[in-house]
Amino acid sequence: MAHFSKIVRWIVSQEHLYFLFSLLLIVPNLVFFVTEPFSITVGIAAILIPLACVMWLLLVFKKPGIMVWLLLPKFILDGGQLILLYLFGESVVAVDMFLNLTSSNASEAGELVGNILVIILCVFFLYTLPTLYLAYRSVRLKDKLSQGFRKKWALVALAIFIAGGTSYVLTPDREQEVSFKKDVYPVNALYNLYFAIEKAGKNKRYHETSAHFTFNAKKDETSSKREIVVLVVGETSRAMEWSLYGYERETTPRLSKQDGLVHFTDVITQSNNTHKSVPIILSAASAENYEVIYSQKSIVTAFKEAGYKTVVIANQKLTTSMIGAFYREADHFIDLSSFKTGSLLTSFHDGAVLPYVDKVIKENAGNLFIVLHTYGSHFNYHERYPKEFSVFKPDKVAGIRAAYKKEMRNAYDNSILYTDYILSELISKLKQTGDCTSLVYLSDHGEDIFDDARARYLHASPIPTYYQLHIPYIIWFSDVFRTEWPEKYRWAVNHQSASVSTNSVFHTVLDLGGVSTSQSDSSFALTQPAFKVRDRMYLGDHDDPIPFWKIGLKELDFKMLDKWQLTYGER
Known part of the structure; x- marks a missing residue:
């Protein structure tokens, strides 16, 4: 009790609160010093410069608590930043994270928030709320900062700022491409927010900026029978969990028995975010x-x-992103997320698409192009499949915890088993038509599931891991297709182990449909002899291309790349 009384007496002083607020306002910067791969000089500058700025701001009023309340948006940002550091272990809140706030549906958001609620409450009650309470006390106190105190510490803040600026300017490691707006928090977070707003504006204006565009598309090759091309966009599926790729569990027993199926083994996604990866596809x-x-x-x-x-x-509800804009270009767009499931926080199993595929095939006699966007293996995994696919047990996941890794992996593997069923059912329906048909499936990105010592989970982290990058990619060719265009099938088989990225899909699918456009490039088509292996790029947070092996992968990631024989490095 005596210690508590001393603490209470200590915080009734505006001078003491000033120092405490100065420290609390740079908590994220202190964490970044440990988590980020800064050179020591940049790391020091990234603490001292914000500290000096905070010290100046807190001296504007004689009661520093007033400024703390005015900086409430920063505390909200700081709280979110600390939560993200807990989730991913590194990096500032990214552009993609701001955009994910507008592109995620209620089901996705509810699942994530529900499982990290404890850490959200911890940050709020242990950081944000106490700080605001102390700011309230500061405002209520009769005590004020003296003129002499304010002048003295303004000069000290100036000295700290000069020291930080000197450390930043003199940093020897120019290979890091040091940038104030990218390295110093909260400037980098605010820059990312600005970039996200600009990008959201571009998304919103898409219909205007693309209004006069035309592919000048034409059908170069025509089958003697109706042609049906199906593109299935998967969600959060990683190749290492498919028995088709060598996984020890039988997660793809049906696909493994399909004739005419080609699976590509060395495939990297160009983004670990749905709202960027799928538009590239x-x-x-x-x-x-x-x-x-x-x-x-x-x-x-x-x-x-x-x-x-x-x-x-x-x-999935994708109508607020570029994906939804693309999908509305179709003759018919069926948005299952708009149908009632009984709760805003639940979604249909992917099997719900099958009756609609049946109907489309039966009601349209001409050539068909069908795009299916599935929920796949998105968390919560155990909600992605019916009970009869609960093969690997226990699979009831009580939350996102390393302690539940076994249950999470079981549920995740069951979701892959269900994807295997969905794809096999689609192939069966295409076979039954007797037409010239083909199906392409790939996932938008993978997922972390507490796979190694880093204890990472989920996806869309600012710096991805191997587990988020390596995805399954398959093409199925019907008997009729292989008879009519055997060379396309043969070249797909020949390229089975080639280094591939998700930017090959557009060109490959067009080639399957015998369609040429002003944007077609046969050197990207896996079904063409002209296909060319390139250095594979990853779409950075500011939409810049980065060699995927230079995006911050760790030694643990390179070990997995080697294990699965994925190619990296310049050619």
């Missing part, structure tokens, strides 16, 4: 030329121009 954009996404239309329009009836069936 659906368009001619890639990490190397991502800006064209705002001036060009999607693969849906290309097939439509070539005379195909186009249908999109989505089991």
